Amino acid sequence: MLRVLAGLSMLLFLSCFPDFLLFVVGSVRGGREEVSFRRVAVLAVVLLIGFYLFVKVHPGFRGVGFDGALSGLLEGLEVVPLMAMVGVKLGVFAWCLHVLLGCRRGDYVGVVVREYVVGEGGCLGERRVWLGRPVVFGGRFNPHELYVGGSGAGKSNAVKLRVGQLAGDASRSIIVFDWSGEYLYLEGEGFRVVDLAEGCFNIFACHVGDLVDAASLAFPGMGDVQRALLYEHASSACSLEELGWELERRFVREPVFNVKGALMALWQRLKVVMGEVKGFGLDPERLLYGRWVVSFSGLGVEECKVFLAELLLRMLFREALRLAPLRLTLVVDEAHRLLGHGDIGQRRVEPFINRVMREVRKYGVQVVAASQRLSDLPDSCLANFGRLIVMGNLSPVDLDRLGGLGWHLKLVAERLGVGEGFDLREPGLAERVVVFRFNLHRALREGLPAARGGRQGYTSCRVGVAGGELTAELSVDDRRLLERLRSDEVLLKALWAAMEGRRVKGFAELRRLGLAKEVAGSVRLTRQGERLVKALGLKGGVEAGRRV
Structure with missing residues (x-):
């Protein structure tokens, strides 16, 4: 009987051994989402029971004797509860080992908390997962990622966890667009911080058409006359001061009243940028190599932030075309700031981040973005994301859009708590929705650093x-x-x-x-x-x- 049990334990061991290998390899090389941690726990139990049975039946061990098959079986059954308890402990230890290894490398970003199963008759069943598998974001064919959720849903925390995971790849360059100074903690983790208020790039080094389009998006209500005037005078200017002087001179000798008003309005808009930017000297090409935090926190006017961000995206895109292929990740938190400006409703100018999301993958650039509104992005952009994480506090418009993809998705999105989400690109979403909760990032536990200016890197x-x-x-x-x-x-x-x-x-x-x-x-x-x-x-x- 004991030999039969030993043989069965060996069969169970062989059936679980592939998962054990995936567990070990995944823990060392970045994790595998397909690993079944329950099977790893079963493997630990089987190993312990098999070892006990091996000791009992092996003739080389002294002091092992059984008075008949029945007494041997009873003796084996006496320790089954003890072996089961030890096996469960080993299984929990294996699960915790993966969690700890993932935390050390930044691979482990969350844990599955519950699952929703679509049943017959339009019912949605909920099943809580008390010991779910950790969530490890591995590589996919399409590397772009989008995190969508309302204010306070935990998007920035999720993006910080993802940046920490990507930073574990020493060969990858990373650019982070920091709007409010909450990513300045990365300065002590191998990133260099660039404050655009103190060391901006030369905005006249870019194509004049990009300059006009960026201004149209940043300053709502900028009409065709102002666009034409900016295009005309920016083509011959080398600095904001010179452009302002040209506009003032044109204003003095301009006989048409409407053009005078457009000149004055345009000059007032550009004065906003002049008052915010205090220095120049940044080369956008350098940002494509290394790890950088581009801080907009030193700029006090929202329109100036959007203007410089739009221009910088355009300049980076042109440089990426020239230097491709790259190994670069562009992180844009609060991407809705770039999507809610300009003449979007009139379709005059499209926010450039939409084009970036559509086209940069073939140049070796990955985009990790977070936005408050799913409805801001057209379907052509959403189709380019390989991972689309839906989080809580969505607007009614976004909930209705999810409802169009599946009635159960809207119900699940309404039940999401703070820091919870599900992947809209997960296979089998029509039948089962897996909800996971993100960990709390260290920067949030310890308190984010205050936005600070200063001439960083400019001496x-x-x-x-x-x-x-x-x-x-x-x-x-x-x-x-x-x-x-x-x-x-x-x-x-x-x-x-x-x-x-x-x-x-x-x-x-x-x-x-x-x-x-x-x-x-x-x-x-x-x-x-x-x-x-x-x-x-x-x-x-x-x-x-x-x-x-």
Whole structure:
């Protein structure tokens, strides 16, 4: 009898062994969502019982004797409750081991709390899971992720957990758009923080059409006349100050009253940006490599945040086209800020984040976004998300939209608590909905850092020049370009020619770097180019560069 039981235990062991291997490999290499942790617990019980039976039947163990088959069977049955208790403990230990390993690597983001099963006759059954499997977000064919939920549903907490998991991949670059300063804690975890209020990118280095579209989205009510005026004057301007001067000069000599009003309104909008941004020097191309937190918390006006975010997305997209393939994750928390502005209802300008979600996957870019409203995203964008997490506190419009996908999805969404959600892309959702609860991120347990400004990464630098020293405030990007100009004779000659309004070999590279610009058939230095000319000590550089 004992030999028969030992054989049965071996069969059970072999049936559960694949799950055991998946458990071990998944714990080491990132987790597997398909692992059945109940079978792992059964495996632990079978191993213990099998070991006991092996000791009893193996002739090499001394002191093992049975007075008949019946006494042996009774003796084996006496320890079954004890073995079962120890086996359950081992199963719980195996489950906890996976949880602890997942917490250490950031793979474990939550745990299944209940399941809803669609029954016959339109009924929805609920089953609580007291010891459910941990939720590990593994790789999928489509890497884009969207977290949708109302205010206070726990979207930001879920995104923080996901960022922590992605940060475990040392080869992956990450860009986080931080609106309110709640991701500044990442500065101590290998991320670099860029405060756009202190070190913004050159907005005139991008295509003028992108500049006009970003302004149209950021400033609601911007009509066709203002768009045309901005396109006309931004094409020849190199800075906000110069653009403002051009608009004021046009305002003085403009005879048409309506155009005068449009000029004044446009200038007032641009003054908002001028008052918020205090410095320049950020190179968007650098953000594609490494790990960065782009902080908008130092900007006090919402329209300015949206304007710079739209422009930065466009510039990053163009750079990604040029440098593809990449291994980059773009994290946009509170994406509804970019979806609720501009002439969206009139279909004049589409928020650029919609295009980013549709097209960047083929360039090696993953998008992780969170939004309060599911209805803000068109179906063409939602179809591009491989994981769509629905959380609580949804608006009635979003609930009705879920109801159109399945009557039971609306009921489940209405019952979600804080920090709970389900995956709208989970297979078998028409029959069963698995609800999981996200863990509480460390930054929320310990308290988020306050939004802080300051010149992070932008320090004073003394640059040696002929005839003495010049003390100038140069950004990290300025110093990098300065070293390149000093080591590249072709670029230095092209910069000298651009100061005099001439175009020579190397001008295309200067324009790509944002140091020079072509205006009305001639050449003009940008503000950044003028700063570097001063740092290099080229005589008469600024005056010559301003001639057209």
